[in-house]
Each structure stands twice: as structure tokens, then as C-alpha cells.
Amino acid sequence: MPLVRIDLPAATSTADVEAVSNAVHHALVEVFRVPEDDRFQLIGRRGPGELVCTPQYLGIAHSDRVVIVQVTCSPGRPGALKQQLYARIAAGIAGATTFAAADVIINLVESLRENWSFGEGIAHYVLQDRERAGVPAS
Amino acid sequence: MPLVRIDLPAATSTADVEAVSNAVHHALVEVFRVPEDDRFQLIGRRGPGELVCTPQYLGIAHSDRVVIVQVTCSPGRPGALKQQLYARIAAGIAGATTFAAADVIINLVESLRENWSFGEGIAHYVLQDRERAGVPAS
């Protein structure tokens, strides 16, 4: 269910791209309890001038090597869980790549469960929620 | 009103890109009753490793040729209509391109009608809704 857009400098090594991708996914699995095989990510390599980031905001200084992670996911998770997710993503990226935790910017966009299809044109969560509620399919 | 981001493999032929673009637009016109000339799309060609998709999720297997369609549109359409949209998009793409229906991933993000401007800095739907309600412009 999460659709994750990860944008980072074009000069990032393939190893770092993969490690960022993994760190974000593992954080979603561990903190948000997203299924392990629910993984959909778009990586954007941004050239010079295409990833604009303030040198400093809210007391945190940013280098010129920033990662921006935008996660579209289902709504309603408590704020405390979101806090944990941010911490896990930033620590995971900093621990496995050359990016600093200070340079990990995260934004969640929440979208209803009925707003997803994972192939074959099926509204998977509509069917899933109906089954759980014991409503017949037709 | 819909702003559509379509991401697909960089190696996709121009003919397939155009056919995907058309299939998504026609589905929006036919199912969501979007005006024919309300067409705004961003196509992202993703290189190797930049479009990360699970091999299988919810019983649907994915190849390495996946299309991800993210549609930002107005809120409040009923779930049944969204289901129809997904079916129409997936069938339209599979019918007109080399992509499989199983490889069409769709996500809707809903955004208020007042959140759009289609040029000249005008909040078009604010004016439109005001006119319909019979409220004078100033």
C-alpha cells in the first residue's frame, strides 16, 4: 500500500540507492507493519539544481546530499507511530549509506484504502475490507 | 482536474507510452466523467533499479515491466466508481500496449476542488462553484 517516492542526487552510487530503498522499506515493515511483499518505490535521480534544499531549517543543517522520501499510505496511524517511522528511516539510511540522518527529509501523504489497485484493475482493499466485515462479494 | 503521474520503464517504446497515456485519460473521461480537455499528465521514464516493485503481492505476480499510475483528483467519488476506474485503466493499458493488466498499479490521491489552478493564477473551481451556487463574484 505505501507508494514511496525517493529522490536523491544523481551521483549517488547504486549501492547507496539500494541501501536507501531497503532502509525505507524495512522501516515501513517494522514500524507500520506493512507486509514484506507490499513494496512499490520510485527512485528519482536528480541532477545539479534539481533537488533544492534549504541549508538549514528548524535547527537542522543540510548538506548538498539530501534524500527526500515521500510516502503515500493509508490514513489514521497515530502520531507516535509516525514519529517512530521517521526515526527508523533516518537511522536506517544513516547506518547503511553515506547519507547523514540530518539529510533525510520525510513526508507522508495519506490516501484512503479504497484508493489503491495492485494489478488486474482490482480494488484490493475494498474486497479485503468487505470480506473482513462478512459482506458477500456481490 | 486530475494530475496524473505515470511511471514506467525507460525502455518503453514511444507507442506504448502514448497508448498508456491515452488509456488512463480515456478511463478518467468515461468512468469519472472528467472533461475530455482536462488532461494533465507527467510521464516518468525510470531506469534500471529506479522502479522497485514486489514480485508478488495479494496473489498478483508482477513482471519487471510495471506501470505505476498516481492520480491526484477531487475527493468524494464512491468506492464502486473507483473500482470501475481501476478496471478500465488496467484493461485499457493491457488492450493497447505490451504491458500486462497484472502490472498496472494505481493509486488515487484526493485533493479539494479549491486546490487547483489551470493557468493565469485563477482558482477555477472556486469561481465555478460560486457561480453554480449563485453567489456574485465580488
Place this chain on the structure above:
Amino acid sequence: MPLVRIDLPAATSTADVEAVSNAVHHALVEVFRVPEDDRFQLIGRRGPGELVCTPQYLGIAHSDRVVIVQVTCSPGRPGALKQQLYARIAAGIAGATTFAAADVIINLVESLRENWSFGEGIAHYVLQDRERAGVPAS
């Protein structure tokens, strides 16, 4: 807090890209009262066929040189302020670049204040709102 995605033709000059980036940021600062150092933007240069725009919609004609600005920001600003933002962005871009005001398309996506982290994995606005409310940090 705003995360701004700006998509424009790949052939756009560096000077125009910078001027568009500045115009959008200044409008957010002046109209939405976003802090000057709260600047996070992703510029997408789109090749031929990758930026699809209707020739005309709602009475506004578009050239083949269009700028699409999608701003993810906090929810709840009044419609009248959004109208001012659109006007300021379009005028700012038209005044400083070779793009026409008619070719500036804008969409806002609203996302809760708890949905942001600006580095170090901190949920900055959660902490900020807690402080303002006089709630102790732990």
C-alpha cells in the same frame, strides 16, 4: 513544510529553472507565510511527450511550454489565501521567466502537520505543537 514538485520542459534554461523555483518559493513565503528557510523542491525536467497538457481547458489556452507545480503542504488554509497563492505564483513566474502565466498549472495536496520530518528522524511539528500547547516533552 511545503514539498514542491516542479515539472517543466527539459529544454528550459538554467536561468528559467532557477527563476521558477524562486518565484514559487517567494509566493509561499509571502502569501502562505512559510518560513524563508523552509524550502524543499524537486525539479523534474521532462523530455518530449513526457509532459502532456491539454491545448485548452476552462477557456485558457496552453502552449507546449507548461510548468506544473504540485505543492504538498499543511491543511486548512482558507480558499481565498489559496487563490492569492495561485495568482502570486503565476505572476511571479511570468514576470521573471519566458513562461506565460497561462501555462502555469498548480495543485495543492494537503497533508497533516504530523506527517513531516525535516532531518534526524524528528517529527518536528509534533514537538512544536506540543510545546505551543504547553505539554511537557515526555
